[in-house]
Amino acid sequence: MRTRVLVAGGGPAGMMTGLLLARQGVEVTVLEKHADFLRDFRGDTVHPSTLEVIARLGWLDDFLKLPHSEMREVSVTMGGRRVTFADFTRLRVRCPYIAFMPQWDLLDFLYGKAAAYPGFRLMRSTEVTGLVIEDGRVAGARAGDLEIRADLVIAADGRHSRLRAQAGLLPVAGSPPMDVLWFRLPRHEGERVPFFQGGLGSLVTIDRGDFFQLAYTIPAGAYDELKARGLPVLHDRLGAFVPGLRDRVGELGWSDLRHLAVRVDRLRRWHRPGLLCIGDAAHAMSPAGGVGVNLAIQDAVATANLLGPALRRTGPPAERELAKVWARREFPARVTQAFQTMILRDLYPRRLSDDTTTHVPAIFTAFRALPPLRHLMGRFVGMGVRPEVVR
Secondary structure, X not given: OEEEEEEEOOOHHHHHHHHHHHHOOOOEEEEOOOOOOOOOOOOOEEOHHHHXXXXXXXXXXXXXXXXXXXXXXXXXXXXXXXXXXXXXXXXXXXXXXXXXXOHHHHHHHHHHHHOOOOOEEEEOXXXXXXXXXXXXXXXXXXXXXXXXEEEEEEEOOOOOOHHHHHOOOOEEEOOOOOEEEEEEEEOOOOOOOOOEEEEEEEEEEEEOOOEEEEEEEEOOOOHHHHHHHOHHHHHHHHHHHOHHHHHHHOOOOHHHOEEEEOOOEEEOOOEEOOEEEOHHHOEEOOOHHHOHHHHHHHHHHHHHHHHHHXXXXXXXXXXXXXXXXXXXXXXXXXXXXXXXXXXXXXXXXXXXXXXXXXXXXXXXXXXXXXXXXXXHHHHHHHHOOOOOOOO
């Protein structure tokens, strides 16, 4: 089989790249290893930068018809004190808020739009198993017994990317600030709880309408130690954050929790002849700020903007053209990771007995003294560094 561009991975980076290239008339095949997009506890924050991309494509009204909730500011409660961390209301965009939407709805939406272009193809239940390399150049990829030749392979296969490893592109690992336990609890009508709270660990709560989706942060590598202490200890810790949820917390078992071992890394170089890595394959992000999906979308927009003209010509794009994507997007990824792992590190526990309210990040003191900073943080979180505009 042959295609002009082969995209490995049907996540936000892969689907948006395939969509935008097909929109330019480029033949694209996206491989997705699963039969559908239904995966729990994936990134589900759609930031103003992504909403602006969708608006520029002319699809915003359709997108906002999908079930979602909106958050116009991010507030953090530490030691009973509430601080507004980021305010999006002054952003000069069409949607000055974060939309919370299950990732499968976002991906289904992108696929529905992409499928309208004749050059787009999505192959489900097709997992990339290796690269085809000829004369030092990536010439395609294999998926089981299927060999797919392509002028460009885009690795968007996530933080455990098989393709980047086979290509010899090794990441620089950062210090993971935490691990995360994801779980759900039923929500009663009209019930409200704080978005972020500190204590023995920290708790993020997302209102999903008829249920809460929660993330409990623990020290990196401490999951086995927490399990050894037993469920009653976990129930007490979680119940202390929101006493009104204590009865529902008491029904949780270990099988109800999804453990995410946070990984933060990035490639020194995102490309080699015939191959480009984007999204988590190029820079695995911490969940802090929910920015991973939106950085992936920004990578996709930059890829289509910079490589679209080359891909409309005959022959494979030159490596110097692939390097333009890396040069454009590496700095935003590096700055965002530094913010996640350094500026916000005091938000997260250093050991299981650590009370995070005793070491509030210095940036929060500045926010209390200078409230207008929340608008600058709203721009950083909501739009990111060097936001991309669809051409």
